[in-house]
Amino acid sequence: MTLGVVACAGDGAKPKSAASKPAGPGLNKGYAHDPFPSTYHAYPGVPTLVRNATVYDGEGGRIDGGEVLFADGKVVAVGKSLSVPAGATIIDGAGKWVTPGIIDIHSHLGDYPTPSVQAHSDGNEMTGPVTADVWAEHSVWPQDPGFGRALANGGVTALQILPGSANLFGGRSVVLKNVYARTMQGMKFPGAPYGLKMACGENPKRVYGSKGRQPSTRMGNVAVDRQTWAKAAAYKRKWDAYEKDGGSAPDRDIAMDTLRGVLAGEIRVQNHCYRADEMAIVMDMAKEFGYKVTAFHHAVEAYKIADLLKQNGTCAAVWADWYGFKMESFDGIGENLALLHKAGACATIHSDDENGIQRLNQEVAKALASGRRAGIDVPDAEAWEWLSLGPAKALGIDGQTGSLKPGKMADVVLWNGDPFSVYTRPEKVWVDGALLYDSMDPKRRPVSDFELGQPGMGDVK
Amino acid sequence: MKRALLLMATMTAIGFAAPAVAQTVAITGGTVALGDGSAPIPNGTVVFSNGRIVAAGAGVAAPAGATVIDATGKWVAAGIVAGPSELGLADAAGVAESNDAAARTSPFSAGLDVAATINPDAVAIGNERVGGVTRAIVAPRAVSSIFGGQGAVIDLGADAQPLTRAHAFQYVELGEDGGKLAGGSRPAAFAMFRDALTQAQDYRRNPAGFDGRGKDSLLKRADAQALLDMMDGKVPMMVHVERASDIRAVLGLTRDYPKLKLVLVGATEGWMVAREIAAAKVPVIASALADLPAAFENLAATESNVGRMTAAGIPVAISTIGVNDAAGEHILKQFAGNLVAIARVPGATGLDWGKAFASITSKPAEALAMGDELGSLRPGRRADVVIWSGDPLELASLPQAVWIDGVSQPMVSRQTRLRDRYITPQEGALPKAYSY
Numbered sequence: 001m002t003l004g005v006v007a008c009a010g011d012g013a014k015p016k017s018a019a020s021k022p023a024g025p026g027l028n029k030g031y032a033h034d035p036f037p038s039t040y041h042a043y044p045g046v047p048t049l050v051r052n053a054t055v056y057d058g059e060g061g062r063i064d065g066g067e068v069l070f071a072d073g074k075v076v077a078v079g080k081s082l083s084v085p086a087g088a089t090i091i092d093g094a095g096k097w098v099t100p101g102i103i104d105i106h107s108h109l110g111d112y113p114t115p116s117v118q119a120h121s122d123g124n125e126m127t128g129p130v131t132a133d134v135w136a137e138h139s140v141w142p143q144d145p146g147f148g149r150a151l152a153n154g155g156v157t158a159l160q161i162l163p164g165s166a167n168l169f170g171g172r173s174v175v176l177k178n179v180y181a182r183t184m185q186g187m188k189f190p191g192a193p194y195g196l197k198m199a200c201g202e203n204p205k206r207v208y209g210s211k212g213r214q215p216s217t218r219m220g221n222v223a224v225d226r227q228t229w230a231k232a233a234a235y236k237r238k239w240d241a242y243e244k245d246g247g248s249a250p251d252r253d254i255a256m257d258t259l260r261g262v263l264a265g266e267i268r269v270q271n272h273c274y275r276a277d278e279m280a281i282v283m284d285m286a287k288e289f290g291y292k293v294t295a296f297h298h299a300v301e302a303y304k305i306a307d308l309l310k311q312n313g314t315c316a317a318v319w320a321d322w323y324g325f326k327m328e329s330f331d332g333i334g335e336n337l338a339l340l341h342k343a344g345a346c347a348t349i350h351s352d353d354e355n356g357i358q359r360l361n362q363e364v365a366k367a368l369a370s371g372r373r374a375g376i377d378v379p380d381a382e383a384w385e386w387l388s389l390g391p392a393k394a395l396g397i398d399g400q401t402g403s404l405k406p407g408k409m410a411d412v413v414l415w416n417g418d419p420f421s422v423y424t425r426p427e428k429v430w431v432d433g434a435l436l437y438d439s440m441d442p443k444r445r446p447v448s449d450f451e452l453g454q455p456g457m458g459d460v461k
Numbered sequence: 462m463k464r465a466l467l468l469m470a471t472m473t474a475i476g477f478a479a480p481a482v483a484q485t486v487a488i489t490g491g492t493v494a495l496g497d498g499s500a501p502i503p504n505g506t507v508v509f510s511n512g513r514i515v516a517a518g519a520g521v522a523a524p525a526g527a528t529v530i531d532a533t534g535k536w537v538a539a540g541i542v543a544g545p546s547e548l549g550l551a552d553a554a555g556v557a558e559s560n561d562a563a564a565r566t567s568p569f570s571a572g573l574d575v576a577a578t579i580n581p582d583a584v585a586i587g588n589e590r591v592g593g594v595t596r597a598i599v600a601p602r603a604v605s606s607i608f609g610g611q612g613a614v615i616d617l618g619a620d621a622q623p624l625t626r627a628h629a630f631q632y633v634e635l636g637e638d639g640g641k642l643a644g645g646s647r648p649a650a651f652a653m654f655r656d657a658l659t660q661a662q663d664y665r666r667n668p669a670g671f672d673g674r675g676k677d678s679l680l681k682r683a684d685a686q687a688l689l690d691m692m693d694g695k696v697p698m699m700v701h702v703e704r705a706s707d708i709r710a711v712l713g714l715t716r717d718y719p720k721l722k723l724v725l726v727g728a729t730e731g732w733m734v735a736r737e738i739a740a741a742k743v744p745v746i747a748s749a750l751a752d753l754p755a756a757f758e759n760l761a762a763t764e765s766n767v768g769r770m771t772a773a774g775i776p777v778a779i780s781t782i783g784v785n786d787a788a789g790e791h792i793l794k795q796f797a798g799n800l801v802a803i804a805r806v807p808g809a810t811g812l813d814w815g816k817a818f819a820s821i822t823s824k825p826a827e828a829l830a831m832g833d834e835l836g837s838l839r840p841g842r843r844a845d846v847v848i849w850s851g852d853p854l855e856l857a858s859l860p861q862a863v864w865i866d867g868v869s870q871p872m873v874s875r876q877t878r879l880r881d882r883y884i885t886p887q888e889g890a891l892p893k894a895y896s897y
Contacts, residue, residue, distance in 0.1 A: 114753045115760075145754055153752070153764075306886045322787040323876070324585055326555035329787075333876045343886060354753055355784045362795060365856035373859055374880055416805060422798030422856045425806055439806050451754065455705075455733065456761030460809040461752045 025246040030239050031257065033266070036137060038188035040177055042409075042432030047071035047085045050414060053093025058100035058388045058403030062381035068098045070410035073433040078404045091428075097419050099384055100403050101157025101178075101411035101429065104150070104357050105270070105317045105391040106297050106350035110161050110176075110184070111136055113144030114354060115450075124164035125171065129208050129215055130228050132196065133255035134171035136163045140184040146354040148446035149461060151178050152437045153358040155413035155426040158189055160395055162197045162297075165272040166207045168215070168225050170197035172258055173270060175395055179431050180446050193396040195294070196262050198225075199272035200282055201328050222281060229289040232259030268294035268396060270317075274328035276304035283312050295394045297350060300332040306343030315346035315394045319356070320363035321370070337364070337386060338371025341378050348390035360387055365420035380420055409433075485510035486867070487523030488846070491532030494853060496539030496822030496837040500815045501852075507537050509844035512867035517838035530848075535861065538818070538853045539838050540595025540845035542825040543790035545632070545699065545726060545746065545780060548586055548597045549579035549615055549623055563602040564610075571657070571691070572683025573610025575601050576627035581620065585789065587874040590617040592791025593853065593860040595845035596625060596835055598746075598825060600699065603634040607642050607650050608657065611687055612699065614829060616845070618865035625843075629829055630724065631691040635711055636702040637758045651710070658718065661688035694720035697829055699746075701726045701782075704758035705733040712741045724828050727783060728770075729755075729762040735773035744776040744828040748783030749796035749820075755783065764803050767820065768810030778824035793821045798854035817854060843867075 048070055055066035057078055069076040071085060084090065111123035122139035125131040140161055150156040156178050163170035173195035176187040200221055209216030215224050235256035242249055261267035269286070273279050273296045286293050295315035296302065300323065302309060302316035309316055318340075323332025340347035349364050351357035364386050371378055392402025401409040410433035417424035429437040438444035442458065451457050486509055493505030495517055506521040507514070515524070523529050552559035561578050579599060580586075589597075596616050603609030609632035615623040634642055639650035657680055664671040664685035673682035680688075690696040698721050702708050708728060715721050725731065725745045731738060738745065747767050754760045770777045779796055786792070797817040804811030812820065819837075826836030835843055844867035851858040863870040882896050889896070 114755050115757055116755055117757070149752055303880075304883050304886055308886075319788075321789065321792070322785075323789065324553055324588070325787045326553055330553055330584075331879055333880050335880045339880075339883065339886070353785055354755075355750065358750075358752075359795075359799070362799075362856055366795070369857045369859055372857075374884065420856060422795060422854055423802045423805070425802050442808060451760075454754070454760045455730070456754075456763060459761070459763045460765055460803070460806060461763050 025243045030243050038190045039185040042073040043434035045433030047088040049084050049088050050091045050093045050098050053096045053098045056099045056381045056384040060382045070433050075404050075408050075410050097415040099413050100388040102155050102360050102387045103391040104159040104351050106352045107159045109146040110140035110144045113141045124166040126166045129167050130169045131167050132169040132258045136161045137174035137184050143449040145448045150357045157411035157431045165199040165203045168204045194267045195270040196267050200278045236260040236263050262291050272297050274298050274300045276301040300329045303336045303339035306340045306345045310345040317348045317350040320366040334370030335374045337367040338376040342376045349386045361419045485527040487527040488530045488532050488537045491535045491537040494538035498815045498819040509867050514838050514842045514844050532848050536849040538847050539822040540847050541593050541821050542596040542836050543594045544598025545600035546597050549583050563604040565604050569681050570606035570684050571608035571687040576613045579623045581623040584875045586617050588876050589790050591874040593847045594790045595865045600632045607634045607639045616865050630697040630699040633700040636707040661685040694722045697722040697724050699724040703727045703729045705730040708734050729759040732766045732769035735770045739774040746778045746780050749779035751783045765810040778828050779820045794854050797821045
């Protein structure tokens with residue numbers, strides 16, 4: 001019997017012994033669903049009013065000469081002529097922009113940290129095509145210098161860390177607040193649902209084909225996927241029955257726990273997939289087994305099936321202009337995001353890159369330009385959804401962050417100009433209302449443990 | 462004077478295959494960016510004829526009989542010079558069958574020569590041309606030896622002759638990658654380097670007696686000849702190093718090989734040894750925005766690297782090396798724009814606009830001593846000209862017309878065709894395969 005429910009939340013209560021009371025039955029009581037809980041806490045902030053700025057609220061709204069007020073870690077109000085609490089810090093935003101913090105839905109920071117030495121290669125458990133048992137959070141090195149760059153240069157306040165794409169079932173993702181901590185749990189976004197990283201296409205078949213085992217083809221990919229889902233469905237039936245009716249507990253299978261979570265709608269599928277035809281197959285496979293693909297990542301050919309994605313309510317997380325680096329990226333075009341938007345499909349930008357994550361606002365600016373060339377004029381304020389609210393929705397954290405709405409986390413960036421201009425940089429970044437980057441203050445610039453005492457420590461980067 | 466619509470330059474390739482180079486073109490009214498490091502010139506004129514720039518700047522008159530193109534409200538700029546890149550060497554870099562940049566099991570190294578194998582019809586060349594890239598430095602990758610082979614400079618014109626200069630440089634890996642290639646350490650890389658040059662001298666002294674054909678020979682005859690060209694300074698030595706101490710070690714090579722014409726590539730810690738590089742008068746092609754300790758050899762990486770080196774008097778070009786080039790070489794303009802942006806960040810060192818633009822136009826050409834030929838709109842240079850919808854470094858700006866060697870280029874690419882085919886994803890009366 002498992003001790004799942006005993007995950008005592010630091011309340012000082014003595015753990016109940018497993019023997020004293022069986023965990024099941026009871027819905028979701030069979031085993032712990034959150035054995036590595038977040039210990040993240042917001043850092044102290046001061047009530048802050050940014051005024052006289054251009055505000056993108058992240059939900060398509062734009063306020064010229066606008067004001068954003070936040071206090072106690074939360075957005076208090078957005079608008080004009082707000083009343084100022086006593087003692088609030090007032091920042092003149094003339095010529096500047098205020099936006100929600102950027103959320104990168106696809107990152108490997110921490111799992112593939114810099115320096116990119118072999119000893120740091122913790123992102124792909126390349127020992128079998130189905131490693132749904134691994135959790136990206138168990139690889140995250142919270143001292144990755146990349147987190148600080150993403151904050152200071154990119155205005156990134158939250159990010160999803162995914163296992164790599166070597167495997168069909170790569171394992172669980174984790175969503176982090178972009179705040180350095182001593183432990184992974186100290187960065188973990190409180191209450192964010194887990195994701196399951198899946199991959200279709202060339203990577204899994206190459207990795208396992210070269211080992212002389214299944215899958216070595218795209219059809220092999222789907223065969224192993226379906227076999228695995230069939231197994232997961234059986235596992236789910238057993239555990240559901242146990243949680244409903246009791247009896248003797250089925251054997252635990254850590255991989256199947258995750259797939260059961262997907263089938264139960266508790267865990268979101270984040271599916272690496274480039275080609276339009278393959279995405280269509282995956283969506284049908286999802287229907288066959290009763291799950292949903294939340295987002296296709298990389299989705300270079302999403303523009304070819306924007307209608308199908310819309311119909312299935314599946315998002316595409318894409319690059320602005322990466323193309324041609326492999327066969328399945330050969331048809332990449334800069335208009336991908338704009339074409340998805342035009343079709344009414346859910347779309348977001350993503351980085352998959354420790355450099356690209358520092359310029360996601362610029363990536364969206366390029367996508368906007370390409371779209372406008374094609375006659376698709378997405379307003380700037382609306383395009384901010386590709387950077388914050390869109391990814392927040394796909395991650396299931398849009399109730400807490402992703403836009404500047406009263407009550408949401410004060411994850412806020414003050415840009416020193418139009419954030420879609422190449423000449424603009426983040427000036428200040430707040431996470432939960434705490435000022436964690438200030439370009440004007442050399443001491444508000446994180447230096448990870450690794451960088452301490454090394455050449456370049458504390459440089460502007 | 463004939464007046465032509467700007468649209469003329471956006472027609473398809475057909476009909477432009479025979480270069481109308483004799484034609485004189487004057488582009489008037491636009492903001493002119495010469496690419497030589499100077500500030501943009503409002504309301505300037507660019508004139509080219511016979512494939513070369515005649516004049517560019519303010520107060521330049523359009524010659525009688527010139528085709529005049531009105532670029533009012535737009536920018537007229539020198540074309541982007543990209544590289545080191547794999548343009549023309551690979552159709553899709555990750556598809557090994559299509560990639561000629563790396564020769565993993567070849568017995569040859571320095572003697573490898575990309576010149577004859579550049580494919581001007583490669584899809585990426587057409588895509589990047591539409592993105593404002595007009596020339597590229599094409600480098601073989603060093604994968605079986607520290608010597609990658611001989612690179613070339615190419616144009617991206619829609620024609621069958623891509624070569625601007627063959628044997629433009631020898632590509633060499635030292636530092637961490639060089640150590641790996643030489644057997645596992647930096648000392649091994651330097652030992653390989655020195656031994657190879659010694660063998661090349663043996664070959665010079667006694668070509669007939671040189672064992673370049675034996676199974677166990679470390680250097681083939683073609684390799685030896687290529688290294689002699691490098692050692693004699695006939696061909697620049699483009700050497701990839703990142704760490705400050707590696708840069709010093711490379712600069713030190715000229716004590717023993719005084720004729721080496723060094724060009725540093727990468728150099729993310731270049732700012733730490735900027736005075737030494739400047740004193741050695743060595744140009745740098747830096748990774749523009751590398752700011753992570755991506756390896757132990759880049760611990761001090763910062764986006765201020767280019768600005769600090771430039772301030773120290775080093776001629777610095779930028780490249781996509783080290784920071785992803787998956788977007789294509791047109792991303793260089795974004796990198797250059799960022800170098801302007803950081804000038805506003807306290808503590809950071811960036812570039813002014815003119816220098817930033819030069820870092821992707823004239824500076825790469827100058828690094829290979831081709832600044833008299835390429836990379837700017839100064840008189841006599843090859844007429845590689847781009848009309849942009851706005852400031853070329855700005856993310857919202859896109860090229861509207863491109864000339865290479867004075868020849869108007871197609872503004873259609875495989876990417877624009879894909880876009881046009883799928884502007885609405887639904888199929889019509891016939892499958893998409895019938896719309897082209």
